[in-house]
Amino acid sequence: MIKKSSLEQLKTTIDIVDVLSNYVEFRKSGANFKACCPFHGEATASFTVSPSKQIYHCFGCGVGGDAIKFIQDYSKLTFQEAVEKIASDTNFTLEYEDGNFERKDYATIFEVTNKLYEDNLKDEKLQYLLDRGLTLESIKKFELGYAPRSDKQIAHLRDQNISFEDCVDIGILAIDKDKLYARQIERITFPIRNHLNKLIGFGGRTLKNSKDIAKYINSPETKLYSKSKVFYGFNHAKEHIFKKGNIIVVEGNLDVIMMHQANLNTAVATMGTALTKEHIIQIKKANARAILCFDGDIAGKKAAYNASILLSQSEIDGGVVIFDDGVDPADMVKNDRTDELYALIKKPINLVKYALNYIASNYDLTNPIHKTKVLKECVEYLKTLNPIIANEYKGYLAELLNIATYHIVLGQGSFQNEMQSLRSPDITKADEKFIKTLIEKPDFMDYLFTHLDYRALDNKYFKAVFENENEDILRPLIVRDDIIIYNKEDFLLACKLKQKYYLESELKKLSISIDDDVFAKMDNLRAKINNL
Incomplete structure (x- = not known):
C-alpha cells in the first residue's frame, strides 16, 4: 500500500x-x-x-x-x-507501507536486455551500420544493438533471475503454443524510449534479404508502449525541439539517427504508424513548427497529406518536404549532401498548400467536371480549419484552379461565445458571480448574511458553498475563468439588490394571498424595500 x-x-x-x-x-x-x-x-x-x-x-x-x-x-x-x-x-519514486505488495521492475528487465543487445553488436553487424554511414558516436548515443538467437536471450534472462512472465508482459518474450521465444531475433535493435527517457520497447531491422521476413518489427502494444503515442528519438530531440521551436518528422529510425548526426537534432519518427492525435498533443505542448520529411512514393505522399490535414486542423504551423528518386534523409547525409538537405528543410511546402496541391493532383484540372470536384473537396477541407486561416488560402486555391475567388464560398460562421455554452441552465449569471466570489473570498460570507435573508439563497449552489461540500456541483464554477468576482463595495451593493428582488417577489406572492394579516405583511415588506 x-x-x-x-x-x-x-x-x-x-x-x-x-x-x-x-x-x-x-x-x-x-x-x-x-x-x-x-x-x-x-x-x-x-x-x-x-x-x-x-x-x-x-x-x-x-x-x-x-x-x-x-x-x-x-x-x-x-x-x-x-x-x-x-x-x-513523471519519474517519481513512491514509498510503500510494509507488506506483501510487489512492484514489477520492468525498467531493470529492459536495461538488462538492452545491454545484451549492445554487447552483441559486433563484427559484420556493426560493419553494416558503419557502411550505412553511421558513426560510432551515433551508434552509442542511440544505443543500437543486435538481438542474438532466441535461446541465447532466454538463457541470459534466466541467468539474471528475471521473470519470464514479466518479459512477456512488456513484449520482450512471447508464447506460441506453449513455446517461449524472443520477439527480436537476429536483428539490429533500436531501443525505444519515451519522453521521460524510459525504455519501453524495441524496434528491430533484419539483415536478411528475404521476402518471407519482415524488414522492420517493433515491440507489441503493452501497458508501457503504445506506438500511436511515441516518437522514436524524442528523448534525444526534446530539448532541441523546445529550444528551436521546430520538430522534423521522418519515416525511419535510421533517418532520425543520421539527421541527428548532421546536427538536425529535432528529428523524430513515428513508430510505423501515421501521425496521430496523440502525436499532435506532444507537438502542441512543445509549441513547435512541424516539418514533414517523407518519401516521394505514393504511400509517402499520401502519409504527408494525411499528416498535413491533421496538423493544419490543429492550428500547427509547418510544411512538407518530399524526397523523390528513391532518396531519403539518411542517404543524403551519408552522401555528403547535407547542404541540400538543410536547404529543403528551410523551405518546405506550406501544410495547407500541400494538402490543396495533393487534392488537385488526383484530378485532371483541364476537365471542368474534375475541377468542380477539386473545388468541392478543397472547400470541405478548408471549412475544417480556423476561419481566419482558411480565408488566407482562398486566393491560393483560386490561382491553383484558375478560377475567380468569388467561386470559393467557405460559409463559416463567426466564433460563438464559448463560455455562454458552458453555463448551467439552472443558475443565473448573477448567482454565478455571487457563488464564484464566495468561493474565492469566503470572508465575504459575513457581509452576505448581514444584508440578505437566507431564504433568498435557496438553491443547491449556495447550499454547497455554505455547507462546504458537494464539489461536483461547484466544480463547473471553480474552473471557469470568465466569471469576474465582486470587490467588497460591489458585493455589498449586489447583496442589497438581491434582497430587494427577493422581497419584491415575496410581496407579489402576498398580493394574491387570502391570509387575514396579508396587508400588515405587505406593509412590512414595503418598508423593508424602501429602506434598501
Whole structure:
C-alpha cells in the first residue's frame, strides 16, 4: 500500500496540465486550458482544466476531478494503479507501507536486455551500420544493438533471475503454443524510449534479404508502449525541439539517427504508424513548427497529406518536404549532401498548400467536371480549419484552379461565445458571480448574511458553498475563468439588490394571498424595500 505521505508529495509534485496533456489536446483559454472531452463525443470544447485549482471539469457530461481521477477513468485503472502510472510517467519514486505488495521492475528487465543487445553488436553487424554511414558516436548515443538467437536471450534472462512472465508482459518474450521465444531475433535493435527517457520497447531491422521476413518489427502494444503515442528519438530531440521551436518528422529510425548526426537534432519518427492525435498533443505542448520529411512514393505522399490535414486542423504551423528518386534523409547525409538537405528543410511546402496541391493532383484540372470536384473537396477541407486561416488560402486555391475567388464560398460562421455554452441552465449569471466570489473570498460570507435573508439563497449552489461540500456541483464554477468576482463595495451593493428582488417577489406572492394579516405583511415588506 502506498504511504499517505508519499501520495501527498506526489500530488504536490505533479501538474494536472502536464499529466492530462499526454491524453488530451489542449488550448489556452484565459487562465485555464480547454479541450474536447475525451469521455464523450463533442464538437465544441467543453472540457476545462484549471491549473490554479489542479482540477478538471467537463461542462458537457459533468465528469471532473484531479489528475489521479482522470487517469483512473481514462485508462480504466484502480486508484493505486493510476497513482503508480503517474509516478512512473513523471519519474517519481513512491514509498510503500510494509507488506506483501510487489512492484514489477520492468525498467531493470529492459536495461538488462538492452545491454545484451549492445554487447552483441559486433563484427559484420556493426560493419553494416558503419557502411550505412553511421558513426560510432551515433551508434552509442542511440544505443543500437543486435538481438542474438532466441535461446541465447532466454538463457541470459534466466541467468539474471528475471521473470519470464514479466518479459512477456512488456513484449520482450512471447508464447506460441506453449513455446517461449524472443520477439527480436537476429536483428539490429533500436531501443525505444519515451519522453521521460524510459525504455519501453524495441524496434528491430533484419539483415536478411528475404521476402518471407519482415524488414522492420517493433515491440507489441503493452501497458508501457503504445506506438500511436511515441516518437522514436524524442528523448534525444526534446530539448532541441523546445529550444528551436521546430520538430522534423521522418519515416525511419535510421533517418532520425543520421539527421541527428548532421546536427538536425529535432528529428523524430513515428513508430510505423501515421501521425496521430496523440502525436499532435506532444507537438502542441512543445509549441513547435512541424516539418514533414517523407518519401516521394505514393504511400509517402499520401502519409504527408494525411499528416498535413491533421496538423493544419490543429492550428500547427509547418510544411512538407518530399524526397523523390528513391532518396531519403539518411542517404543524403551519408552522401555528403547535407547542404541540400538543410536547404529543403528551410523551405518546405506550406501544410495547407500541400494538402490543396495533393487534392488537385488526383484530378485532371483541364476537365471542368474534375475541377468542380477539386473545388468541392478543397472547400470541405478548408471549412475544417480556423476561419481566419482558411480565408488566407482562398486566393491560393483560386490561382491553383484558375478560377475567380468569388467561386470559393467557405460559409463559416463567426466564433460563438464559448463560455455562454458552458453555463448551467439552472443558475443565473448573477448567482454565478455571487457563488464564484464566495468561493474565492469566503470572508465575504459575513457581509452576505448581514444584508440578505437566507431564504433568498435557496438553491443547491449556495447550499454547497455554505455547507462546504458537494464539489461536483461547484466544480463547473471553480474552473471557469470568465466569471469576474465582486470587490467588497460591489458585493455589498449586489447583496442589497438581491434582497430587494427577493422581497419584491415575496410581496407579489402576498398580493394574491387570502391570509387575514396579508396587508400588515405587505406593509412590512414595503418598508423593508424602501429602506434598501
